[in-house]
Amino acid sequence: MTKRVILHVGTPKTGTSYVQDVLYRNRGVLATHGILYPATRFDGQFLAALDLMRLPWGGLESEAVGAWAKLAEQVRRWPGTSIISHEVFAFASRPSIEQALADLGHPDTEVHLVLSARDLVRQIPAEWQENVKHRRTFSYGRFLTMIQDPARATKVASWFWGVQELPDILDRWGGSIPPERIHVVTVPKPGAPPTLLWERFAATFGVAGLSLDLDVERANPSLGAAETTLLRRINRRINDVVTPEHYRPLVRELLAHQTLSQRRGSPRLSVPADVHAWAAELSSAWVARLSERGYDVVGDLDDLLPDAEPPAFFDPDKPRERVVSEAAVDAISALLQENVRLREIEAHLHGKLQDTEATLRRSYLRPSYRFREKAVARLDSSLVGKGLMATYRRARSRSSRSA
Amino acid sequence: MTGEARAWGWVAHLSGGGTCPWREWSGAAAVREAPLPGAQHLELLRRLNAARTTPAALVDLVLAASPPGRGQPQLDLVGVSEHPGFGAPPVDPSQLPAEELVRLGTGVLAELAVAAPLPAVADPVRPRRWRSTYRLTGNPYVAAAVRRDLAAQGRPPGGAPGKVLVLLTDHDTHLADVWSARAGVGTVRAWEAWLDRLADADAPGEVAPRADVLARVRGWASRVGVERVHLVLDPAAAGPLVGGTTTAPPGRLSHAALELARHTANTLRVSVDGPRRDLLMRRVVHGWLREADRGAGLPAPGVPARHREWVDAEARRLRDALLADGYPVHGGTLDRLLPARGGRTSGPGPDDVLGVLVRALHTAAPPTGGTT
Numbered sequence A: 001m002t003k004r005v006i007l008h009v010g011t012p013k014t015g016t017s018y019v020q021d022v023l024y025r026n027r028g029v030l031a032t033h034g035i036l037y038p039a040t041r042f043d044g045q046f047l048a049a050l051d052l053m054r055l056p057w058g059g060l061e062s063e064a065v066g067a068w069a070k071l072a073e074q075v076r077r078w079p080g081t082s083i084i085s086h087e088v089f090a091f092a093s094r095p096s097i098e099q100a101l102a103d104l105g106h107p108d109t110e111v112h113l114v115l116s117a118r119d120l121v122r123q124i125p126a127e128w129q130e131n132v133k134h135r136r137t138f139s140y141g142r143f144l145t146m147i148q149d150p151a152r153a154t155k156v157a158s159w160f161w162g163v164q165e166l167p168d169i170l171d172r173w174g175g176s177i178p179p180e181r182i183h184v185v186t187v188p189k190p191g192a193p194p195t196l197l198w199e200r201f202a203a204t205f206g207v208a209g210l211s212l213d214l215d216v217e218r219a220n221p222s223l224g225a226a227e228t229t230l231l232r233r234i235n236r237r238i239n240d241v242v243t244p245e246h247y248r249p250l251v252r253e254l255l256a257h258q259t260l261s262q263r264r265g266s267p268r269l270s271v272p273a274d275v276h277a278w279a280a281e282l283s284s285a286w287v288a289r290l291s292e293r294g295y296d297v298v299g300d301l302d303d304l305l306p307d308a309e310p311p312a313f314f315d316p317d318k319p320r321e322r323v324v325s326e327a328a329v330d331a332i333s334a335l336l337q338e339n340v341r342l343r344e345i346e347a348h349l350h351g352k353l354q355d356t357e358a359t360l361r362r363s364y365l366r367p368s369y370r371f372r373e374k375a376v377a378r379l380d381s382s383l384v385g386k387g388l389m390a391t392y393r394r395a396r397s398r399s400s401r402s403a
Numbered sequence B: 001m002t003g004e005a006r007a008w009g010w011v012a013h014l015s016g017g018g019t020c021p022w023r024e025w026s027g028a029a030a031v032r033e034a035p036l037p038g039a040q041h042l043e044l045l046r047r048l049n050a051a052r053t054t055p056a057a058l059v060d061l062v063l064a065a066s067p068p069g070r071g072q073p074q075l076d077l078v079g080v081s082e083h084p085g086f087g088a089p090p091v092d093p094s095q096l097p098a099e100e101l102v103r104l105g106t107g108v109l110a111e112l113a114v115a116a117p118l119p120a121v122a123d124p125v126r127p128r129r130w131r132s133t134y135r136l137t138g139n140p141y142v143a144a145a146v147r148r149d150l151a152a153q154g155r156p157p158g159g160a161p162g163k164v165l166v167l168l169t170d171h172d173t174h175l176a177d178v179w180s181a182r183a184g185v186g187t188v189r190a191w192e193a194w195l196d197r198l199a200d201a202d203a204p205g206e207v208a209p210r211a212d213v214l215a216r217v218r219g220w221a222s223r224v225g226v227e228r229v230h231l232v233l234d235p236a237a238a239g240p241l242v243g244g245t246t247t248a249p250p251g252r253l254s255h256a257a258l259e260l261a262r263h264t265a266n267t268l269r270v271s272v273d274g275p276r277r278d279l280l281m282r283r284v285v286h287g288w289l290r291e292a293d294r295g296a297g298l299p300a301p302g303v304p305a306r307h308r309e310w311v312d313a314e315a316r317r318l319r320d321a322l323l324a325d326g327y328p329v330h331g332g333t334l335d336r337l338l339p340a341r342g343g344r345t346s347g348p349g350p351d352d353v354l355g356v357l358v359r360a361l362h363t364a365a366p367p368t369g370g371t372t
Helices: A016-025 A027-032 A044-053 A067-077 A087-091 A094-103 A120-133 A140-148 A155-164 A166-174 A196-205 A225-238 A244-262 A273-292 A321-364 A367-380 A383-402 B003-015 B039-051 B056-064 B098-115 B140-152 B171-183 B191-200 B213-224 B235-241 B255-268 B274-293 B305-325 B350-364
Strands: A004-008 A081-085 A110-117 A182-186 A296-298 B134-138 B163-167 B229-232
Touching: A004 A196, A016 A027, A016 A081, A016 A196, A044 A067, A044 A081, A044 A087, A044 A094, A067 A081, A067 A094, A087 A155, A094 A166, A110 A166, A110 A196, A120 A140, A120 A155, A120 A225, A120 A273, A140 A155, A140 A273, A155 A166, A166 A182, A166 A273, A182 A196, A196 A296, A225 A244, A225 A321, A244 A321, A321 A367, A367 A383, B003 B039, B003 B056, B039 B056, B039 B098, B039 B350, B056 B098, B056 B350, B098 B255, B098 B274, B098 B350, B134 B140, B134 B213, B140 B163, B140 B171, B140 B235, B163 B213, B163 B235, B171 B191, B171 B255, B171 B305, B191 B305, B213 B229, B213 B305, B229 B235, B255 B274, B255 B350, B274 B350
Parallel strands: A004 A081, A004 A110, A110 A182, A182 A296, B134 B163, B163 B229
Antiparallel strands: none
């Protein structure tokens, strides 16, 4: 069996959540075919990426301590193929990349680098939306200005280009890997068969012939323009009072993913015509660069070129307020339903607590307990009594230890 | 001479302790196979060299460091090669914002902290058999110093609270010390943002329980009675109340050092678990920061002008409420709670934080070896 590591390093918004959930849920089946997906929780590889890159992430990083070393050790011990996948790896610095590859056994182990890519015109609004889903409050217009600044001076811009600039990511990660072991998986254009992207991933990961459960729940669905605007307004109001551990389940999961992303009919996010032209020019340059490099392209590099005509643009900074209001009503409804669910749980737990208290009271009513309680109170009220109690407690704790 | 040869020449110059800025550099060296270090790495090394001779181990650590968290990627030096049209634009390293150098440097400082042995702690003094039982509260910095003094005399706090000693300082200092106690281990936002939240809160205890002195004092009074809650305005007055002696606490860390502590602790969050992080911060990093602060004349956190009125009003409200409650007072009058006028109000600049970082790295670096 050839020892091989398949390292999928991004990019975000290319179906990565779906892919990772399929791999995680099917890790038992994969293992029977000699393929390791090392993770004991669905976000295990995300934590490993945070650890490797020393990347704070709203408090989650404290759960990541040692996660990379553990993952790398599992991979080194596994005799067959191992798959590692997380999109934040795309941001890794050269020193982190050198460490990662060395920890995974490179160059003695056959390392394959996978980068999934989607056209920039679809990635730009998707990245702004991700920022909003991570508590950011800047407008879309401000975001576009930041990412178009040639100096890339802001953290937003440096992150955007760090995880989206395909030639740079491949240069950083692929410097010591032969081009035939670098696989660029392109996200098909809208209208393509819904299974096509998974088929491309499956072929790249070497799992195409396996019978895997593809019916997974975890995905990172997108929001409409008005829904994203609503979320941004919510962030402005609650960022100071809702901590990250509550924001994740209540705002990102319940509101964004489970409620607002389910709304249909509101305009989708896109880019204005001038940004479209700029992104199209950039994409052409990237595609030219990638085609020179001799990488294994799974799909078609033309998938990365935006359509010639810019899509209809609905400015999320000047939304139709009626649509935002409708989305807000849906959000309130979802929060009320969640509140009802939590109140029912609270009532159930309250009932259980009352039962426990009643049981405890009954035990206190036994005559022997009341006698002991009185004796201790009397002893504690005098100096001699305190000394006796201290001796008794010391003796008792010694006998507990020896037991 | 190629741009690359010039760049490798500069790497060798800096690795040997040089301080010449990139734009003035004209030497050359053989081009190596390895990628060039980033502009941030080289500029931080230059700043270290400008402060003192940089040990070889620290040179290696800086050049190999990965900047933690979000920020600029590893940047190329301007003038080395033609920009390929993608990737961040190359830079003149002397123009880099200090924040980027601090980001890289805190990663190095955190690595040094993780590798450092924990200093030994003296065995605790055996508590005296017959001693006053008491509890300490109030200003966390002063209370910690008083606790240390009394514990060293065999009189640690604890037991049934015969007395409660509330260590008080002027309200500016109290707020700064409450923030500093948390900033020192990294679990708080920046000073001014923290004050903003405190000012907006309905009650200060919602943001930081220790900031709400009155609630703490009254909480103890309801448990032990007003007459057993002693307000202490001079740390030296605390010891005699429980049969010991106490002195004023040592000098505080500067605001710049505390900012650096906050960044370093946040970096350590990803490297070690919480209890170890707190230990490393308190017993290793604070020592380096104290050394880096020595003689620099950097100020402690000060209340900014926009919060002046609010803090003054809080101080007066606290003084009046404590006076009305009638607690025993030691070491001065409650007027000492009112902030002194003319305090410093501006936060540390990025260059101040970078200065502390450079000195702290030199303190923390392994002492063996000279420059390569």
